[in-house]
């Protein structure tokens with residue numbers, strides 16, 4: 536048999552974050568006391584009022600198909616949230632509700648990309664963007680943020696990367712994996728380039744609620760009419776409401792793009808889960824106390840983790856302002872030897888940490904920064920304390 540397979544499918548790299556988390560889970564199951572810093576999801580349960588709403592949805596028979604792009608009630612709740620929290624005016628017909636943020640982003644790429652279109656992705660980046668772009672027929676173009684600039688790209692760097700094939704920029708603030716937040720001024724400069732060179736901005740604001748200290752979340756589309764027209768804003772309930780398993784994400788865009796995404800979704804998946812949609816209305820419209828509590832706890836862990844990591848040898852860490860990740864430069868450590876052998880890469884370092892110290896960290900080669908690792912603080916402070924102690928012991932062994 537010589538039947539061929541899809542080249543596009545074969546070009547997709549499996550998610551390395553999921554692979555490491557799976558290996559750590561396997562070790563845990565076999566009795567090893569693993570500390571997992573890989574988590575990309577809150578360790579809190581979904582707030583009770585949201586769970587109760589889901590139970591009510593089931594008990595009252597809200598278990599059938601809904602309109603493919605989401606219920607009117609949920610779109611109204613999202614429209615209100617866009618207005619109150621983001622200062623954005625998206626009417627319900629400009630909103631598409633999807634099966635999680637990943638699905639919402641996939642819809643966006645498929646709605647705007649033609650074969651060979653270039654999509655600028657600032658690095659470090661969330662590892663799914665390049666794969667999503669390639670699957671939609673686009674070409675990822677990476678622009679590297681510098682440590683000195685908080686791993687963010689500048690408007691000048693962006694402008695230099697623009698060609699006549701540039702179709703879009705993917706912006707992610709607060710950022711996974713760095714936890715960095717773009718300021719209003721930085722966004723204004725980026726928006727000016729997008730307007731001048733006429734390309735779309737895909738603004739992934741999945742962590743918008745998780746910003747600490749004095750930083751404020753700014754939606755790039757809120758800056759002016761011209762950038763609003765070119766931006767597709769994407770968010771979801773996964774991270775802010777501890778609802779990763781419920782799979783609700785959404786977009787705000789022009790009506791024209793919303794119609795395209797809605798049409799595709801109507802054939803590919805139909806509506807997102809009706810029960811999760813019903814519960815999401817409660818999440819957005821109901822009390823926000825639990826969200827604030829989770830945020831406070833994340834902030835406490837962020838401060839603790841940053842202070843401890845900063846004091847470790849051979850590491851360089853920048854203080855994150857949002858999300859729940861700490862991004863660490865291990866360039867010095869990877870030049871050293873462990874058990875008589877040079878480490879050489881953050882992947883090898885992560886392997887040694889998992890095998891010998893039972894600590895799972897995410898090496899960031901697939902995020903575009905091979906000498907860096909990402910630690911998540913979406914685990915308890917006790918676990919963080921124990922895990923960081925082990926990393927410290929490991930670093931002391933390096934020669």
Ligand SMILES: Cc1ncc(COP(=O)(O)O)c(C=O)c1O
Nearest residue numbers: 575635636637661711741771773
């Ligand atoms: C930056 C970013 N965008 C989008 C998503 C997707 O979220 P969801 O779980 O809703 O698909 C994630 C999840 O890790 C993320 O980190």
